[in-house]
Amino acid sequence: MAKITFIAHDGTETVVEAEPGMTVMEAAVKNSVPGIEAECGGACACATCHVYVDDAWREKTGPPSEMEEDMLDFAFEVRESSRLSCQIKVVEELDGLVVRTPEKQF
Amino acid sequence: MDKTGPTAADGRAAPSSEAPIETDAVIIGAGPVGLFAVFELGLVDIKAHLIDILDKPGGQCAELYPEKPIYDIPGLPVVSGQELTDRLLEQIRPFEPTFHFGQRVDALERLADGRFRLVTDRGNAFVAKVVVIAAGGGSFTPKRAPIRGVEEYEGRSVFYAVRRREDFRDRRLVIVGGGDSALDWTLDLEPIAKSLALVHRREKFRAAPQSVKRMFELVEARRMSFHLGQIAELHGSDGQLEAVGVRSKDGALTRIECDAMLAFFGLTMKLGPIANWGLNLHENLIPVDTEKFETSEKGIFAVGDINTYPGKLKLILSGFHETALMAQAAHAIVHPDRKLVFQYTTSSTSLQKKLGVR
Incomplete structure (x- = not known):
């Protein structure tokens, strides 16, 4: 299992246990983490599961794919650390991962 | 996800006509379930017209995940959204459905004779004996725009589509x-914008x-400008934009x-x-019974993701099942004088004739 911490815009922290193989978005939805909408259900077809990956974890999660970058065009306040959480696969090495959710999902 | 440009809007949609199109059934939504409804209606001799806001058939399958594999279609261990769409189109071809793309049904009302009149946002009118709502998650x-405070300007000086090109003549425009x-609108509006x-x-x-x-040629010729960044600020009052602030990657803010x-x-x-059609709704879904998949209005059916009933699952395969039962009920309305005999496509001569395989 991998522990993932979601930090909301207002600073509220939610810690969830995620099973390797699922996506960070799925871990969020399963545990009703606020700030993740995932309108398209994980098809990389919207931008409503947008997160900012904590700088300490960016190397491990890697950069967004080209298709994901295309979708990030539709997101709110996109930064260098922006990812779509449905495109981050949970692996053991991501145990301890910290991501922040944006003020709004569009 | 991005087909609101001039080409798409003026695509393959049927031209606007004065006299309404009269037909047995109008299916709202040409996603997988709407397409399969053509098949089930066709087997019981009901002709259908389909209307969809997208410029192509397939609904979410074609628009959201054409390349994504689907694993829960019976008999197809793996099929992509686009392939499923293509196969359904092949399957319904014998029933010669008519497609009306790039338009949204805005009005639906019952006429004095019991039929329904539908009008699209392009002014096309239809008169049908039954209506099948297969609108999935709604219309695309x-x-x-993901910008703080944008609501205040929407419809006055911030727009998401071009209704009249002339509205932008001699105006200072940010796209x-x-x-x-x-990009299409940039190239199209550059000659007339200030x-x-x-x-x-x-x-x-x-x-x-x-x-x-x-576009870059136009920038080079100083006929327009290009800014790398995200809109961070909107300036103006009473819904009238005066300037926008563009934040670049390095944090610098440029005012336009x-x-x-x-x-x-x-x-x-x-x-x-x-x-707005007077149907009972429950959390943006249309409640139906599970015998006919009929809405609160007789003759208006709802199938696929748009409907709800106890135990509902938003699966394509559930939608397919719903169309088969819906067609039985629709037959009673469209052909009240005909007795419906249940038949199998494997053995029925009459069904095979309809399918063009005999």
């Missing part, structure tokens, strides 16, 4: 986005390379004076006008 509509809609600035957050574009090349902004941030699904 442009997404709100936001990097897809075909943004000034035009395109804003996109990164160097890569989703739009066709030739459009991007043409403007009268109007056109923003293209893809599509999202909204229930839309269905809410």
